[in-house]
Amino acid sequence: MALPTRSRRTPRPSAPLPIVILASAGAAFFIIPLLGLLLRTPWTSAWQQLGSPEVLTALRLSLLASLSATAIALILGVPLAWSFARLTFPGRSVLRALTVLPMVLPPVVGGVALLLAFGRRGLLGGWLATTLGVHLPFTTAGAIMAETFVAMPFLVITVEAGLRSMDTRFEDAARTLGASRWTVLWRVTLPLVRPSLIAGAVLCWARALGEFGATITFAGNFPGRTQTMPLAVYLALESNPEAAIVLSLVLLAVSLAVLIGLRDRWLGAS
Helix, strand or coil, X not given: CCCCCCCCCCCCCCCCHHHHHHHHHHHHHHHHHHHHHHHCCXXXXXXXXXXXXXXXXXXXXXXXXXXXXXXXHHHHHHHHHHHHHHCCCCCHHHHHHHHHHHHCCCHHHHHHHXXXXXXXXXXXXXXXXXXXXXXXXXXXXXHHHHHHHHHHHHHHHHHHXXXXXXXXXXXXXXXXXXXXXHHHHHHHHHHHCHHHXXXXXXXXXXXXXXXXXXXXXXXXXXXXXXXXXXXXXXXXXXXXXXXXXXXXXXXXXXXXXXXXXXXXHHHCCC
């Protein structure tokens, strides 16, 4: 009778000491500022700071603007992602590059571009004001537009990746059985890319919630109208540092929750 053999595990290679030192320094570079934020948080008065009228107004406006920006991104971004993933047309690569450009563009530059396009003397701003009576700069609608401009690319590239990786045989089978294009889209395609849709929408919402540069440039910093939480943090640093720290902690918690919730799909971690 043969004796069972022990399975030999391949030993993991040990990291060289310089790599460990540099990796530790790189991790500390991110951890220490966050640790400083946690240690300097006025925990005894945190709830009082969060309950102040100014903070509640900024929080309410941030939720309104970021959720509205996410809804607009879903309406416009999903068809755009589908076009990039499924259609071939002249200039597609250029259009895609322009679509995702706000991801790497300085937000202030994005705000300036919005002003030149939709401002009072912009390419479309004058026509909107005189014809439709719509004024976007320095309004809540302007804040929503600024957040949509910088956040929608995150949804577009996430949904596009989901469409490119899905098994198209299910769509082919549905068409073979006589389903129309709209039926295939609503009953087959969208359910198959639902995880990408959810991940893209959450990423878009988190980016919109933390937007600062484009918002303050295009919409200004008016309490109750355009002052979102990042803008309130910036203003409170001079007048009420404790409130600024508490608001920063709220934004940090939201960002961390998004990254943890999407780590399997977005970060590829277990």
